[in-house]
Amino acid sequence: MDLDCDVLVIGGGIAGLSLASELARRRGTGAGVVLAEAEPRPAHHTSGRSAEQLIPSYGPAPVRELTELTVAALLAPGPDAERPVAWPSTVVVVGAGEALRAEAVPGTTELDREAVLGLCPELACAPAAEVEGGLLDTTSVRTDAAALVERHRRAAEAAGARILLRAPVTAAAREDGAWAVRAGTHRVRARQVVVAAGAWADAVAGLFGAVPLGLVPLRRTAALVRLARPLAADHPMVVAAGDAWYYRRAGAGALVSPAEAVPSEPCDARPVAADVDALVARLNELTCLGITGVERAWTGLRTEAADGVPVCGPDPEVPGLLWLAGQSGYGFQTSTAMARAAADLLLEGAVGPWCTPATVAALDPARLRG
Ligand SMILES: Cc1cc2nc3c(=O)[nH]c(=O)nc-3n(C[C@H](O)[C@H](O)[C@H](O)COP(=O)(O)OP(=O)(O)OC[C@H]3O[C@@H](n4cnc5c(N)ncnc54)[C@H](O)[C@@H]3O)c2cc1C
The missing domain is CATH 3.30.9.10 (D-Amino Acid Oxidase, subunit A, domain 2)
Structure with missing residues (x-):
């Protein structure tokens, strides 16, 4: 199938799905967002294997800031009285x-x-x-990882985002100011691409000509x-x-x-x-x-990443390529805030004042390119 979109998210773990649902929520419509996942179901890899704990005191300072924001968002009541996806757990x-x-x-x-x-x-x-x-x-919470993943998938799809399963991204070329991407049997034309491919992030970004970050x-x-x-x-x-x-x-x-x-x-x-x-x-x-x-x-x-801090930001050399990777043991606890930062970068060109400048700088992939 041939698809045309504004944003192609590569990877259907908690990182990619959080971003797809955040983009759908922000724009009021998910039309223009495509997510490609290599496996037959979302969250098959690391996001299906976590301990489901969100600990605001765990990790380096930028992670702790992103965790506080994520915990607050996940404890807020869900849309349509959905079952809670997080609850206090010391x-x-x-x-x-x-x-x-x-x-x-x-x-x-x-x-x-x-x-x-x-x-x-x-x-x-x-x-x-x-x-x-x-x-x-005492501020730590437990999450239901499967329910959270499912909540994001449903929110993204309900708003019109396309989620492609069994769609491994294997090739990409720059054509007329956009990316032409092969994702399984699909050909996707995208103005911006987000690499949210977990352990494969360096390899996937390499298909777009990016130098690896050493993840x-x-x-x-x-x-x-x-x-x-x-x-x-x-x-x-x-x-x-x-x-x-x-x-x-x-x-x-x-x-x-x-x-x-x-x-x-x-x-x-x-x-x-x-x-x-x-x-x-x-x-x-x-x-x-x-x-x-x-x-x-x-x-x-x-x-x-070498400094243990996740990566969220545009590739310093490759146009139209954003990294959302390197979440280490913090992928769930930072997920909502990281998705918000990535959506700000894609839609506004900069992360909003809700995130401190120090954390925005700490997430920048350029820091890993010496
Ligand atoms: C034992 C364990 C316990 C953990 N406990 C916690 C915890 O308590 N709290 C916490 O916050 N974090 C925890 N984590 C970490 C957390 O699980 C990860 O940070 C998070 O799941 C990473 O999500 P992700 O979406 O980046 O990666 P993934 O879930 O791995 O998703 C990446 C996706 O990209 C897809 N992909 C790869 N290549 C391609 C391609 N070419 N084309 C299309 N798709 C592709 C993969 O199939 C995969 O589905 C734990 C991890 C482990 C292993």
Whole structure:
């Protein structure tokens, strides 16, 4: 099929779908927006594999600013009384010494060991050298990733945006001031293109002649485990200082992660069974969680720029090409604000005053081109 549009978004994860729905909302119509996704369904890759937590105290300063904005937007009531996509869910970072102090940022409350054990009695088994105290973030929220992705897809399509599935972008050429793009069986003519292709962002941007930004996909695994005793309904998510591991309640069991960051090629990442087994052994040794088995495990790729800050901005050399990539472990928690920034750039040419100039500069892909 031949399509003509103002904006072609490449990638149907949380980044691309948030942008498609933001553009549709802003323009009052999604006509003029096409999203091309390589897989048969949206969010097949990293966006279908997250821990679904949005933590305003997590990440570098620009990420924290974008997270606060995103959390506020997701807690606001949805259109047409849709089911909520986010709800309050406390996080406590635990640890000792310098590793714990390094995690203290505005918005967190220091806890001594006794206070940590009050919230997380299963840590009573952990030696004080490992759990000396904690940092509490009561502004954190959980999201329903699948519902959020679906909300964006429906909003974009209801406003007339075209979402193409099984449409991998494989070739692009500049013709008469626009891009002529091959996306599966479709030929799409687009005045602006957004690269929201997660682990494939550098490769996809290369089809348009862009120099890679050096984005590195990093493998991270999570697993659902069975517990001898379920955690309380209001049990906080527990994160080890220094990103060593984390766990949170998931029904009668728990979601656990070794929080590894192992460089990988862009691919459909799969768990390494030994990583999960080692984590279960470690948590059973350190805590009284009493993990009795693993229900299922999965792995995704958190794609990162060298400075750990996401990328949102025009390519410095290639006309009509915008990057929306490098979200690392913050893709959900920054999604609404990143989409808003990208939409501002596409529609207005600059990010509005709702975002600080320091954060706009921190997101600029030009910073990664030395
Ligand atoms: C274990 C784990 C836990 C995490 N927990 C959290 C969390 O609690 N909170 C949080 O905020 N973040 C978390 N993250 C990170 C978050 O999941 C990512 O930042 C986010 O999903 C990235 O979204 P994306 O849309 O950029 O990438 P993706 O979801 O990977 O989407 C990119 C899409 O581009 C498509 N694509 C690639 N090449 C092409 C092409 N040539 N043509 C067309 N389409 C193409 C792919 O098929 C893919 O669907 C976690 C990640 C992992 C792995």
